[in-house]
Amino acid sequence: MISNPLFFVFIVVLIIWIGIALLLFRIDRKISLVEKEVSEALDEK
Amino acid sequence: MIRRSLNFVIRGLILQNRIVKLLKKDFYIEFRSRASINISLAFAGITTLSVSLTSATMNLPFRVHSILIWVIIFFSAMNSLSHIFIREEEEGTSIFLSIHSEAEEIYIAKLLFNFILFIVITVVVTPLYLFFMQIWPENFIFFASSVFCGSTALSSITTTLGAIVAKTSMRSSLFTVISFPLTIPVLWISINLTASSLEGGSVDLLNLLFLLAFSGVIVSFSYLLFKFIWMEQ
Amino acid sequence: MFLYRLVYVLMPIGIFLSLLWVPPANILGDASRILYFHVPVAWVSFLAFLVAGLHSIALLIKKSEILYREAMAYNSAAIGMVFTVLTVITGSIWAKVSWGHFWNWDPRETSIVILMLIYIAYFSLFSALKSNPNRWGISSVYLIISMIIAPFLIFIVPRVYPSLHPDTIINQDKKIHLEASMRITLFFLVVTFTLLYGYIYKITNKLSLIIIKLRSSHDI
Amino acid sequence: MHERYLIEASNLSRRFGKSRIFRGISFSVESGECFFITGPNGSGKSTLVQIIAGLQKPSEGKLAIKLNGKEILESLWRHIGFASPAMNLYERLTVYENASFAFRGKDKSLINHYISLFGLGKHKDKEARILSSGLRQRLRLITAMINSPGIVLLDEPGSNLDVEGKDVLFREIEKIKKESLVIIASNDPEELKLCHKGIDLAKQNS
Incomplete structure (x- = not known):
């Protein structure tokens, strides 16, 4: 399995997608923060 | 166009006058407190001595010698280089400084101060190192100019970074982090040059010029950008 | 925005091309398929750095919409940071496959590591300036200065100092064995990843703009 | 004096x-006028003065x-004298050196003149660093006035000053306010009496 070079290709692609997923996760968290802020601002009014 | 350049020259002359004043002020303060330069020189002396104590009998390759020289110079200079700006911020004198001088004048004065400081440190460190390690460069002029050009490039980049660091809340601990990636190319080339001069290689004019060009580029951009660091625009 | 959404179509095609359509390279075999992912990711990390630097220059020249421009530079750097880390990881895997070591301090590797350090320094500077009203100016100056130094690093240092290893397999591979189909695939994936970068960048910028508008309308 | 300065602030x-x-915050001040800025602590007096000074x-x-x-776009500091408790002087420089650092003119006897005017002659x-806080305040005022600038910005000019020091200060302000533009930020009613117009930041913000 490990001697198969396609295994490494697979790992590389996986790592790239994990990285992009983390980036998306960060954006997601930022959006939820803004959501909270918006609802608080609306409550005040 | 002519009027513009004339204006520039006149401004330059006024600048000069203020710069001398600023430099004088920095040197007075430095020699009365003597805090940073003493620590730097003591640091340089102690590291040189301890390196020679432990390794003088060994026959180190020239490349290692050159790395050691630059490491000693770099770390002894580090403290005082950022100190020149940090002191203004810590003692709260930056308002007094900026209400009486142009940002560009401050930059040039500090750059000159740092440059002189750096040269003083190298002038102390290098002969000490050569003496204790019992080595002598084949081509002394090449060796001296490699050290000189490296110092010029390093002091020009660290002046700007010192100004940046002085404005942050963490100061000296941050200085190492932000200066490392930007000083690496300079250190790299300086170490190579010094090594080849110790080995007795032929004069590498291209790399010496590279170091000078590097400092020229950095100084001219810093001159333009300094006001954005120093004050809100 | 539509242009960037093309990434949904192009990315699957790109994956198909790189994994199934392209023949394996001569020496490396199937492991050469890493190239089609590693190179675009590395390209994006430099592109993001460039975009962040250009935004900083625009910010210092125009001095308007300060908060938004500052956020744009920051967002680009944030994406670039992720892609730089990905480049380092994928690159070291490839190095392991082709040279047998994870890390060799080849000039190319060195320059990407220094780029990563510049990003890290930028983010630590940014967080250390939190309470400074002039954060936009100082962080922009840092990005611009490092953008000036980057070419020295990336182009001059590898040329002045040839790598300790003679010509690497990869470099030979790139020069000699890159066939037309490989070139097309590589180009295709570079475009696709650039679009992906642009897409994420647009989204984060929109979000920053919303945050800025929200904060400024908050206390009036 | 032909130099007429005008400061116009709109909606700051x-x-x-x-x-x-x-x-x-909106106001406008001209040369020959004295303008006061008052308000409780934390209302932004010092910040406003620093904004006017371009800091x-x-x-x-x-x-x-x-x-x-004509609007001054460059080298604003050449027209301004500034004193504020936030402005520290160089501890390691002498009184004379601090004053001459601020001095931009040619005639060096003016430095001595101002130093003895504010009663620092023997210091x-x-x-x-070995001066008391009152003497430091006098030195700050010296650095603000030594170039006889067109715009004088004083943030809490009377803080830490004794009666004699205040006398000198008031006399000087009376003298310069005929030609220069003086802005004083303070809570001291005595200092505010020097000026005939100004703003109260507490009223502005409510």
């Missing part, structure tokens, strides 16, 4: 991160400083 506001210090920028609004009708060669 300043925020620091998320919090706002003041907003909606900080307003977050919103416009501040225009004009000389003979001339002492380093600033």
Whole structure:
């Protein structure tokens, strides 16, 4: 399995997608923060 | 166009006058407190001595010698280089400084101060190192100019970074982090040059010029950008 | 925005091309398929750095919409940071496959590591300036200065100092064995990843703009 | 004196991160006028003075400083004398050196003149770090007035001063306010009496 070079290709692609997923996760968290802020601002009014 | 350049020259002359004043002020303060330069020189002396104590009998390759020289110079200079700006911020004198001088004048004065400081440190460190390690460069002029050009490039980049660091809340601990990636190319080339001069290689004019060009580029951009660091625009 | 959404179509095609359509390279075999992912990711990390630097220059020249421009530079750097880390990881895997070591301090590797350090320094500077009203100016100056130094690093240092290893397999591979189909695939994936970068960048910028508008309308 | 200065501020506001210090400040002052800024602690007096001096920028609004009708865009500091408790002097320089650092003219006897005017004559060669806070305040005032600038910005000019020091200060302000533009930020009613117009930041913000 490990001697198969396609295994490494697979790992590389996986790592790239994990990285992009983390980036998306960060954006997601930022959006939820803004959501909270918006609802608080609306409550005040 | 002519009027513009004339204006520039006149401004330059006024600048000069203020710069001398600023430099004088920095040197007075430095020699009365003597805090940073003493620590730097003591640091340089102690590291040189301890390196020679432990390794003088060994026959180190020239490349290692050159790395050691630059490491000693770099770390002894580090403290005082950022100190020149940090002191203004810590003692709260930056308002007094900026209400009486142009940002560009401050930059040039500090750059000159740092440059002189750096040269003083190298002038102390290098002969000490050569003496204790019992080595002598084949081509002394090449060796001296490699050290000189490296110092010029390093002091020009660290002046700007010192100004940046002085404005942050963490100061000296941050200085190492932000200066490392930007000083690496300079250190790299300086170490190579010094090594080849110790080995007795032929004069590498291209790399010496590279170091000078590097400092020229950095100084001219810093001159333009300094006001954005120093004050809100 | 539509242009960037093309990434949904192009990315699957790109994956198909790189994994199934392209023949394996001569020496490396199937492991050469890493190239089609590693190179675009590395390209994006430099592109993001460039975009962040250009935004900083625009910010210092125009001095308007300060908060938004500052956020744009920051967002680009944030994406670039992720892609730089990905480049380092994928690159070291490839190095392991082709040279047998994870890390060799080849000039190319060195320059990407220094780029990563510049990003890290930028983010630590940014967080250390939190309470400074002039954060936009100082962080922009840092990005611009490092953008000036980057070419020295990336182009001059590898040329002045040839790598300790003679010509690497990869470099030979790139020069000699890159066939037309490989070139097309590589180009295709570079475009696709650039679009992906642009897409994420647009989204984060929109979000920053919303945050800025929200904060400024908050206390009036 | 042909130099007529004019400061026009319209709708200035300043925020620091998320919090706002003041907003909606508008005023205009001319040469020959004395303008006071008052308000409780934390209402942004010092910040406003620093904005006028160009040390900080307003977050919103416009501040225009004009000389003979033309806006000064460069080297504003050449026209300004500034003293504030936030402005520390160089501890390691002597009184004379601090004053001459601020001095931009040719005639060096003026330095001695100002030093003895504010009663620092016998402390001339002492380093600033061994001065008392009152003497430091006098030195600050010296550095603000030594160039006889067109615009004088004084933030809490009377703090730490004794009766004699205040006498000198008031006499000097009376003298310069005929030709220069003087702005005083303070809570001391005695100092505010020097000026005939001004703003109260507490009223502005409510």
